[in-house]
Amino acid sequence: MTTVPQRLVVDRGACAGHGLCYGSAPDLIDSDELGDPVIQVDPIPPSQLETARKATAVCPERALSLTNAESPDSEEPPR
Numbered sequence: 001m002t003t004v005p006q007r008l009v010v011d012r013g014a015c016a017g018h019g020l021c022y023g024s025a026p027d028l029i030d031s032d033e034l035g036d037p038v039i040q041v042d043p044i045p046p047s048q049l050e051t052a053r054k055a056t057a058v059c060p061e062r063a064l065s066l067t068n069a070e071s072p073d074s075e076e077p078p079r
């Protein structure tokens with residue numbers, strides 16, 4: 001079975017900077033000086049997909065998602 005590469009994407013308009021995502025997946029997500037999440041690994045290695053899924057699940061704003069890294073729609077919009 002071929003696995004489609006996945007990418008973590010933050011909806012900057014929805015993100016409230018709680019920090020739960022980078023607390024949940026510190027190897028995948030860091031924070032900037034404002035406390036906003038910064039994705040560190042792209043695409044997500046298959047071995048870390050479950051951690052990435054858990055990070056999306058803890059976001060109370062539903063601002064973090066996993067998308068197909070090969071889709072042109074998966075690019076994070078500029079800040």
Ligand code: SF4
Nearest residue numbers: 015016018019021059
């Ligand atoms: S948990 Fe969600 S709202 Fe909080 S910093 Fe992460 S993406 Fe933003």
